[in-house]
Amino acid sequence: MSVRVRYAPSPTGLQHIGSVRTALFNYFFAKANGGKFILRVEDTDQTRSTEGALEDLYATLEWLGIDYDEGPVKGGEYGPYIQSERTEIYREYAQKLIDAGKAYYCYCTEERLNELREYQQANKLDPGYDRKCQTISEEEKQSLISQGVKPVLRLKVPTEGKTTIEDMVLGTITRRNRDVMVDPILMKADGFPTYHFANVIDDHLMEITHILRAQEWIPSAPVHVMLYEAFGWEHPIYAHLPNVNGKDGKKLSKRHGSTSLVQFREGGYIPEGLINYVTLVGWSYDDKREFFTKEDFEQLFTLDKISKSPGIFDYKKLDWFNGQYLRKLEDSRLEELLIPVLERANVVSNPITDEERDIFIKAMPIFRERLTLTTDIVDCINFLFNDIKDYNLDELIPKKMEKADVFKVLEATIPLLENVENHSVEENEEIFKAKCDELGFKVSQMFMPLRVAVTGTKTSPPLFESILLLGKDKAVERVKNCLEILK
Numbered sequence: 001m002s003v004r005v006r007y008a009p010s011p012t013g014l015q016h017i018g019s020v021r022t023a024l025f026n027y028f029f030a031k032a033n034g035g036k037f038i039l040r041v042e043d044t045d046q047t048r049s050t051e052g053a054l055e056d057l058y059a060t061l062e063w064l065g066i067d068y069d070e071g072p073v074k075g076g077e078y079g080p081y082i083q084s085e086r087t088e089i090y091r092e093y094a095q096k097l098i099d100a101g102k103a104y105y106c107y108c109t110e111e112r113l114n115e116l117r118e119y120q121q122a123n124k125l126d127p128g129y130d131r132k133c134q135t136i137s138e139e140e141k142q143s144l145i146s147q148g149v150k151p152v153l154r155l156k157v158p159t160e161g162k163t164t165i166e167d168m169v170l171g172t173i174t175r176r177n178r179d180v181m182v183d184p185i186l187m188k189a190d191g192f193p194t195y196h197f198a199n200v201i202d203d204h205l206m207e208i209t210h211i212l213r214a215q216e217w218i219p220s221a222p223v224h225v226m227l228y229e230a231f232g233w234e235h236p237i238y239a240h241l242p243n244v245n246g247k248d249g250k251k252l253s254k255r256h257g258s259t260s261l262v263q264f265r266e267g268g269y270i271p272e273g274l275i276n277y278v279t280l281v282g283w284s285y286d287d288k289r290e291f292f293t294k295e296d297f298e299q300l301f302t303l304d305k306i307s308k309s310p311g312i313f314d315y316k317k318l319d320w321f322n323g324q325y326l327r328k329l330e331d332s333r334l335e336e337l338l339i340p341v342l343e344r345a346n347v348v349s350n351p352i353t354d355e356e357r358d359i360f361i362k363a364m365p366i367f368r369e370r371l372t373l374t375t376d377i378v379d380c381i382n383f384l385f386n387d388i389k390d391y392n393l394d395e396l397i398p399k400k401m402e403k404a405d406v407f408k409v410l411e412a413t414i415p416l417l418e419n420v421e422n423h424s425v426e427e428n429e430e431i432f433k434a435k436c437d438e439l440g441f442k443v444s445q446m447f448m449p450l451r452v453a454v455t456g457t458k459t460s461p462p463l464f465e466s467i468l469l470l471g472k473d474k475a476v477e478r479v480k481n482c483l484e485i486l487k
Helices: 018-030 053-064 087-101 110-122 138-144 195-205 215-229 261-264 269-277 294-300 317-326 331-344 353-371 378-387 403-418 425-439 443-455 463-470 472-486
Strands: 006-007 038-039 103-107 152-155 162-167 172-175 186-187 211-212 238-242
Touching: 006 018, 006 211, 006 269, 018 038, 018 053, 018 211, 018 215, 018 238, 018 261, 018 294, 018 443, 053 269, 087 103, 087 186, 087 195, 087 215, 110 238, 138 331, 162 215, 162 238, 172 215, 172 294, 172 353, 186 195, 186 238, 195 215, 211 215, 215 238, 331 378, 353 378, 353 443, 353 463, 378 463, 403 425, 403 443, 403 472, 425 463, 443 463, 443 472
Parallel strands: 006 038, 211 238
Antiparallel strands: 103 152, 152 186, 162 172
8 A cells, every 4th residue: 555644734823733743743654654745725614714824834844844745836636735726526526425315405594503502402402413404395495595595515424333443543443323423514505515524535535545633533533434435435544643732631722831833933943853852742662762853753653653642742851852952953054043043133233244153153162052942042142242231230149148249259350351361261260269269259159240240141151161252351341340330
């Protein structure tokens, strides 16, 4: 069997991290089996489509490095790949079900359906359509048509028996037909198909062999299988993927933090770290290995290693992965990622000047190991490019130190800073430590105020490397400024 899988999002919002994982699982499964990865846009619900959703979809896949084999823009022999462009196909297959007695038109008004719902609730009856229009008289039908009622098309769901699905992740799933949604709508009154109808037709016509989708679609699976059977088609192999939950065990949502991919992109994450971590939320190669490149997943991904249980999305773990990958990047790639961040934050000129780029490159060895997110670069090296306008006195004056003590140690550093460029980092460290001993202070009691004075923050890169990059004149000037503030 030649594997063909699809990622079929609806353009109803930004790409969510759970949807991204579904796309990655499909893509890696296709690649690992020498198959095809198809992109299809399911936009039949026109009322829910949002502006910019398609652009976000394409941008997401491009950023992740997922190159689909067939789909919108790229095309393919099974197109079109946007459902709103396939309406004639759906109408053709709707007629086939009508002719075969597998579906029927329903003329029930919204008013009647609301009354039915209220009656069922009041009498504690099972909810769902009562199949009235399966036996509607011709006279009543014509009367409703004359009133301008536009019918919907419903599937005739068997009331007896069971529907069974063999799922590659969950095993055998069986539902009694009477527990499946009652005669679901296939074609809406506006002439557009519902998700269920278009989904099944497209998967069949596009020769999809495997369907990898979230477990939230399990209730729909029996309806889809019934549709395949109604057409006399063989259904694809199903693999329902575990949910992506927050650490509280509930489905990942905005209350947990960032959920759309664009938020992660803008928040400083890189594709390498995000792909590695997100793929491991619900899939594991073994109990030991954690690091995988995209190319590794393209070779190693198998369905049998997908967990049945929900995957827990841990933001701190994602940060850790991101930092690991970010620090190992080649200098040219790091430059490509970080300079735009500095330009957007107005840390450097836009575009960056040659002089600023030279400072950035020289600083790379001292900030590389301190990066977790690309956005960390702003606080890391802002002091090299911009004067410090405001000092945090709580940081300048450490706990258990008096203002006079801080003034004394900073004043003592000025002669040492005047000669800092004549010594190596190691030599400077020993010279400053000796001065601490002479003054009777701990090393931290000098180094922390000096760090804040020179860089404006307690969390700068290594102190003496930072001072040498900044230059003795600037370092002395900033220490003197702090002395004036302390006065």
